[in-house]
Amino acid sequence: MPSNLPAGHSRRTITMTVNDEQHTVYVEPRRTLLDALREDLGLTGAKKVCDLGQCGACTVIKGNRAIYSCLTLAVECAGQSIQTIEGLAQADPAPGSQLRLHAIQQAFIECDAYQCGYCTPGQIMAIKALLEHNPNPTLDEVKMGVSGNLCRCGAYPNIFRAALRAAELLRTAG
Amino acid sequence: MVKVLKTKIEIEGRVHEEVVVIDGELPAPWDSKAELTIVGQPVPRVDGAERVTGQARYTSDIQLPGLLHARILRSPHPHARIKYVDISAAEALPGVRAVICRDSTAPIKWHRSSFVFDSTLRYVGDEIAAVAADSLEIASDALRLIKVEYEVLPHITDEQHANDEASPPVWVDEPRNVIGGEPEVYKRGDVDKAFKDADFVVQATFRTPTALHNCLETHGSVAQWEGDNLTIWDSTQHIFGVRQRVAERLGLALNKVRVIKHYMGGGFGSKNGAGKYTVIAALLARKAGRPVKLMLNRMEENLVTGNRDSTVQHIAGAVKKDGTLLALKLVCYANSGAYGGGGMPIAGPVQEMYRCANVYTESWSLYTNLGRDSAFRAPGFVEGNFALESLMDMMAEKVKLDPLEFRKKNYAERAPKDNLPYSSKGLRQAYERGADIIGWHSRAWADRPAVDPKNPDIRRGYGMASQVWGGGGGPPAHAIIKVNADGTADVITGTQDIGTGTKTVLSQVAAEAMGFRFEDVRVHVGDTSLGVYAPLSAGSMTVPSMSPAVQMAALDVHKQLLAIAAEVLEVKSARLELKGSVISQGKGKKSITVKELIGGLSDYMVVGQGLRGPNDNSYAINTFGCQFAEVEVDTATGQVRVLRLVAIHESGRVINPMTITSQLYGGVTQGMGYGLMEHRVVDHRSGIVLNPNLTDYKIPTALDVPLEIVGEMIDLPDTIATTTGAKGIGEPPIVPTAPAIANAIYDACGVRVFQAPISPDVLLDALQRRDQPMVVEQPAAAELAPVSQKEE
Incomplete structure (x- = not known):
């Protein structure tokens, strides 16, 4: 990579649905879905263990299929629907009540x-x-x-x- | 009255002396007659919801304002000297906030005579420079811009040649690559005479692999400076150990360093202290003026974070016709890597497992140009037990005894090393229970028909192996308990829950001893600033060290509450009982809840204190167990399927049957991986590790684990070991698995495999050579080369 390019010069704006909410992130094309979820959206439930598609700790659901989010680029998820672990439990609106677990x-x-x-x-x-x-x-x-x-x-x-x-x-x- | 005593404690198979200060009344032990209602129950984990929702924050999940991401440049050579490092291009890359290397930081001492950034690189993976940048991607780009020129040096990675005169020294001041300059020798009895008196001598050479921990959360740290105060989130098994080392290396006072670890994705012994990455994260954060996260990647995790050392073990046993074990000899060589401590107790099982009056062991730890060894779940004992328990079966066959009968015949009633009585030993019960479950006595023993008449290649077999290990824990370990105005309690310790259920188990102990409802107790761990000192969570010592400390603090609270209640109710405290968070004075009389009592005291806070008392050194404190395996071997492909694995262990009192069973499953699964799958592969010519990832380094998957695992405990409160009666269980269940499987493979197909892992290629090779003599039998000790070579 040439050293004179400013960081993030080629970033793109991507909109995807994560846990039923629309999110827009501004990421380099090489950023994986896993990093976009963890670093850009703060959804750290999916874990980075191998970053090579060898372990499954980063598994999320894209559409209706389980995928390794470390093997998927964020830019490939534009317009797609992603479910992560954070979207599974339902918050009960009553104060002091606990999460309703899946x-x-x-x-x-x-x-x-x-x-x-x-x-x-x-x-x-x-x-x-x-x-x-x-x-x-x-x-x-x-x-x-x-x-x-x-x-x-x-x-x-x-x-x-x-x-x-x-x-x-x-x-x-x- | 304060007392200062000395006591011996065992950590990871090694015994050392510790000073213990006793202040306060140590708890009366919970013996087998104690009426316990919360301890002993299969309580689900108190932090389950965090773990299943993704809310549990591991070190790798820490996000802070302005957080930078860091990476380390590592040596591509197994042995080299750095001629120069040029970091200028990396520093100029936009988004890069700090670069450090040998020339840009004050030297910080590390292992032996080396520094954090050393001029000599001693293995592929040694640290050269580090970068912190706005993103991980930019940090990776910057690493490629660092220019390094090397003078490549000759290297040695094979432990079988590390000690050769022609081999290059890893450390200039240790020319023969022997850690400590000489082997560690242990002797008891007259081994030579015993070998001469023996009816049979059986000997063999066993090889075991370098096994990699492969914790799913890689090693790493997040460092943040506020003024000259440093906070470190670290994926560690010992927050106080990390604090100590970081403070020492950076020249900081202990109260300037705070180490936090709330959740951790696996350690298994590899996270027992601070790593170079911890210090590097702190240095980068100081230079950049921003917090830095430095998590290793999977390849680094496999190369640099420690491993179970590979071994070559020459072992021999002398036995009488009636099955009496007369003598054992072991000469072993272990590959400790470039920065290893060596000294893993590989000879431990030979010295401690069976009644045997004559023992000689000689253990060599060797430096090589590879990543260092470190503790890995029962270090030494796993390696040593593979050889010993395989040899036991070979000897049993020689004297025509059932393998289990042969072990029972040589059962140690007292600890063989120190000739001390055991604090408790439930191995005999474990043998009976395991044999019953697997159907040991009713199994077809010889001339077994093929499993499937249409496929004669498939053979079935049974095998078993025993286990001895420490796991008694010890001081120093502290706990405090605060009772809040609403009658709930915060139990605070500086221990850590490494995934074993520590918080849950300590909650049970605290609630039981205080007389509180379980749900009124919350345990806090993993913070050096808020917690009181606790030892490392390793060596199967968390529960036996911490549970008595928490028990004592809880009894302190119990006593204080009763005294206060006596004042308030105007009765004698001896007439009061506190149970289920209610203080009562007997039938028909007024009772009061803890909440009502404390709530009426204007925010008065009851604070309880507890600590772990000394060990009783007039006893040997050990854990025991045995495992039975039923396997199916495909003699055409060399594939082994473990059909059933029965693990029966004794580790004192069972505090939580649910979490303890999970530990048994975990140990068995890792033990099976060790026996059948796991093997770091090194190309000795280039000095490069060929499989530093989770595809080529095989750990068990859902499809590999035994079809059925039965895990049970012999629940035997050991009140000599601890006042709660509990001992540790983290390590014991990995110890007997691999040899139990190896013995079952022999039973299935008549082939003894002398190396682990018994992967299909290894087994096929052994099957093809089955006609060659596998066991060399010699009647006289003098011919036992190389076992007797090193004797006087």
């Missing part, structure tokens, strides 16, 4: 489906995409659904249980 989030707590929690947002988004396509998965389908999401603490057995439990909660909730 069934997958409840199931993760109930099943202790994490240790350090660093891969958790990615695991939950991968499971959300899985359950949207397949509301009644088998254990093997759950394993495939999170096979692109590494957990170094080894919480896998509880992640599987949580995914099956969440599917059950969502089905009974209608």
Whole structure:
């Protein structure tokens, strides 16, 4: 890169829908969706672990598919709809009341489906995409659904249980 | 009355002496008859909601006004001298706010005789310069503009040749690359005689890999100066350790440095102290006059942040016909990298696991031009146990005993090293429970039919292995508790929750001992300015160090509240009981809630204090366990599937069965990775690590883990170890996994594999050489080369 170019000379303005709200960011074309979410929008739930598409900690939902946000450029998301972990729980308007967690989030707590929690947002988004396509998965389908999401603490057995439990909660909730 | 005592404590397999100041009354231990209602319950994590919503702020998530992003330029050579560094073009790049290197900073001492930015580069990844810029992208551009000229030096990366006369020294003052100049030798009994008296001698050479922690959150720091006060957010297992080192290296008073770590994405021993990145972040922030975030990337995480050292282990056992273990010998070589501390207790299992009167171990730690070794979940013991527990099965076969029976025959009733009684040992119960669950005694033992008659290549087998480790914790460890006007309590310690559930477990202990409702307690950790001193969260010592301190502070609060209530209610405090946040004086009489009591005291704050008492050094304090594996081996492809893994451990009292089970799963999963998948690959000619990423360095995925993991604890309150009866569990469950799997593989296909990981290529190679003799048997110790070479 020539050293005389001012930083950000080629930045572009991108508008995308994130968690049902329109956001406009001004980013270099090389900025990944992950960095745009974390650095430009302050949505740090998706994690940067490998930045190489190897671990799944940055998983978000684009349209209706789980993607690695570190392998997607922000400029490729212009006009697209992105869901992140921050959009899952609903805030209750009553003061002093707690967040209403999504069934997958409840199931993760109930099943202790994490240790350090660093891969958790990615695991939950991968499971959300899985359950949207397949509301009644088998254990093997759950394993495939999170096979692109590494957990170094080894919480896998509880992640599987949580995914099956969440599917059950969502089905009974209608 | 204040007492100052000395006590021995064990950290990461090493024992040292610590001074402990006792002020106040130590708690009466919770023995097995104690009626506990909150401790022992599977309480979900108190910080679960933060973790599932993305609200938990890890170091990597810290964002501050004016925050800069930093990167480090690293050595491309395994060994070189810097001729010059030119940072001028990088400094001129718009958006760059600070560049530092050897020539632009005062030298700061680091390992041995080296500096943070040293003129000699000792491995691929050594630090040369660092940049802070408006964005990570600009910082990366700037790194490419730094010009460096190198004088490339000869290098050595292979531990098997590090000690050769012809090999280049990594450090000029350590010409043979031996850390400490000589091996560490341990002896008991008369090993030579025992080998002569033996009916059988079994020996083998085992090789274990360099394993990389690969914490999902990379190592890193955020540094912010306010005047001459420095605040550091650090992804660390020891906030007070980081404070100490940063203050020392930057010449700051301890109260000028504040270290914060609220959440951390994995450590596993690699984050036990400050890194160069911590100091560099602080230097850049000072130079730029703005806060700086310096998180390593995945490649750096794999190259520079520590590893489990690879080993070569020559091991021999002498045994009598009846299965009595007479002697063990171990000579091992470990690759400690360029900046490693060495001294990992690889000989620990040989010295401590079984009753064995005659033991000789000799441990060499070697410098090489690679990233340094560091603690990694039960350092040394994982490596050593792979060799010992494989050898145990080989010896059992020799004396025609079931592997479990052979281990029970050589069960240590007292600690073999110090000949002390154990504070508790639940290994025998663990053996029984594990054998029951896996169906050990009813399994087909020999001439097992093929699993699938149509596919005779698939074979099934069972294996097991034992575990010994420390995990008793110790002082110094402190806690304070504040009771608020609404009857809630803040428990404050300087420990850290590294993902193991520390906050939850300490909440349970505090609520139990105070007599509060669980929901009225909140635990605060991870801040050196607000918290009181706590040891590193490593060495399986957080719970056994911290839970007694919190228990004591809680009992202090309990006592104070009862005394106040006695005054207010005008009764004797002995007649009062505090339970579930209610103070009662017996049936039919008036009771009062803590909230009502405190609320009537005009913001008076009850403050409780607690600390961890000394260890009882007349006992050996250990944790134990065993694991049983059932595997399926495809002898055509060399692939191994772990069908079931049963992990039964004893670590004293179980405070939270839910979080402790998660720890068992985690240990087993990492242990399986170590046994079957994980292996740093180095090209010795170029000195380059070939797989510093998560695609080529294989950690277990959802599809790799055992089809079924059973994790259970033998719940045995150890009141000699701690007043809560709890010991640590972080490390024990990784220790026996790999050898249990290796032994199951042997059982399945009759092939002993002498190296880990037992990846498909390694197993296929072993299967193809199955006709060659695998075990060299020699009757006399004198022929035991190289084991006996080093003896007098």
